[in-house]
Amino acid sequence: MSGGNLFVIAAPSGAGKTSLVQALMAADPRLRFSVSHTTRRPRPGEENGRDYHFIDEDAFRRMVSECAFLEHAEVFGRCYGTSRAAVEERLAAGEDVILEIDWQGARQIRALMPACISIFILPPSRGELERRLRGRATDSPDVIEQRLALAVAEMRHYGEFEYLVVNDRFDEALTDLQAIVRAARCRTDRQADFRSAWLNDLLA
Amino acid sequence: MSGGNLFVIAAPSGAGKTSLVQALMAADPRLRFSVSHTTRRPRPGEENGRDYHFIDEDAFRRMVSECAFLEHAEVFGRCYGTSRAAVEERLAAGEDVILEIDWQGARQIRALMPACISIFILPPSRGELERRLRGRATDSPDVIEQRLALAVAEMRHYGEFEYLVVNDRFDEALTDLQAIVRAARCRTDRQADFRSAWLNDLLA
Numbered sequence: 001m002s003g004g005n006l007f008v009i010a011a012p013s014g015a016g017k018t019s020l021v022q023a024l025m026a027a028d029p030r031l032r033f034s035v036s037h038t039t040r041r042p043r044p045g046e047e048n049g050r051d052y053h054f055i056d057e058d059a060f061r062r063m064v065s066e067c068a069f070l071e072h073a074e075v076f077g078r079c080y081g082t083s084r085a086a087v088e089e090r091l092a093a094g095e096d097v098i099l100e101i102d103w104q105g106a107r108q109i110r111a112l113m114p115a116c117i118s119i120f121i122l123p124p125s126r127g128e129l130e131r132r133l134r135g136r137a138t139d140s141p142d143v144i145e146q147r148l149a150l151a152v153a154e155m156r157h158y159g160e161f162e163y164l165v166v167n168d169r170f171d172e173a174l175t176d177l178q179a180i181v182r183a184a185r186c187r188t189d190r191q192a193d194f195r196s197a198w199l200n201d202l203l204a
Numbered sequence: 205m206s207g208g209n210l211f212v213i214a215a216p217s218g219a220g221k222t223s224l225v226q227a228l229m230a231a232d233p234r235l236r237f238s239v240s241h242t243t244r245r246p247r248p249g250e251e252n253g254r255d256y257h258f259i260d261e262d263a264f265r266r267m268v269s270e271c272a273f274l275e276h277a278e279v280f281g282r283c284y285g286t287s288r289a290a291v292e293e294r295l296a297a298g299e300d301v302i303l304e305i306d307w308q309g310a311r312q313i314r315a316l317m318p319a320c321i322s323i324f325i326l327p328p329s330r331g332e333l334e335r336r337l338r339g340r341a342t343d344s345p346d347v348i349e350q351r352l353a354l355a356v357a358e359m360r361h362y363g364e365f366e367y368l369v370v371n372d373r374f375d376e377a378l379t380d381l382q383a384i385v386r387a388a389r390c391r392t393d394r395q396a397d398f399r400s401a402w403l404n405d406l407l408a
Binding site: 204 | 324326327329330333356359360362363365366367368369370379380382383384386387388390391392395396399402403405406407408
């Protein structure tokens with residue numbers, strides 16, 4: 001990995017990850033999403049190459065067999081994957097890439113890109129998580145119970161991530177994320193990379 | 205190390221470390237200096253226990269033999285040391301401790317406290333470093349040459365530190381330091397420590 005940093009961000013649903021990541025990206029033009037590949041159909045308004053790369057199952061299987069994905073998973077019968085080439089191109093161009101992903105995808109990526117910076121976002125409390133997952137009053141107790149069990153199962157993997165951000169107050173959690181991104185850019189191994197000529201001059 | 209974080213900050217003279225660390229501490233009441241022990245005499249205005257713990261050489265040697273120092277060094281015939289007990293007490297109380305130290309002291313501390321966060325501050329350029337070290341016009345070229353050689357020797361150890369902050373623009377360098385401190389507080393191993401009861405409740 002040269003040039004940019006790769007940030008891997010996971011969270012249970014109900015933690016508020018999407019809003020936090022949107023605010024993080026809006027304030028920092030050096031951060032880029034990676035566009036995933038999927039075998040599901042485009043929804044109205046979705047654009048190929050912008051929201052997803054929409055491909056068929058044969059093409060997806062071919063990419064899997066060619067190890068073209070940093071991570072991939074099947075969700076409700078549809079396949080999703082993060083193209084290794086796309087991420088590496090952006091990093092090589094000095095851009096920082098953000099991947100929103102679950103703990104299983106994060107584990108695959110850590111194995112392939114050990115220099116990635118992994119962040120887990122947690123809700124402020126169990127009670128608040130339950131309130132958020134209860135959602136619309138029309139959901140059955142079973143559905144809510146299942147959502148909560150999924151969220152807890154995801155959260156049990158927090159220890160595999162390098163950083164933990166608790167989304168209690170939104171602004172504080174956003175400032176935490178921004179600090180983690182800024183600190184990552186200060187890591188000596190990253191700077192020794194893109195500042196090597198400058199360092200040689202300084203130490204001559 | 206439980207509770208607080210230990211930050212070890214080194215720099216060559218001329219990098220502007222003192223002003224940066226003062227500004228960092230002024231804006232963050234959770235950061236504390238550790239008061240060093242020394243065998244040199246107090247200077248006018250210095251107070252025992254506030255600026256240094258002033259002790260004699262016998263007491264210093266006894267502390268060395270008891271492994272009471274996280275690091276110690278002799279400079280121009282005077283001994284300086286960082287008391288392990290003092291640092292550990294502050295960390296146990298949940299305070300974050302800053303040590304300003306050279307690369308040799310940093311190396312000793314990393315060996316004893318591997319969870320410490322080490323930061324190296326660099327000047328913006330060789331030319332600017334030389335200007336700063338030239339100092340008063342009355343200094344002889346030999347003295348200036350010696351200062352520069354010392355600064356370069358110190359800087360050659362930048363690679364042993366986890367973070368690199370380039371003091372080009374003061375405000376940017378200060379924001380880098382603040383981000384490194386904030387990110388350190390978000391590290392999963394640190395939070396898993398002081399948030400353990402809360403995490404148990406969340407994952408119940």
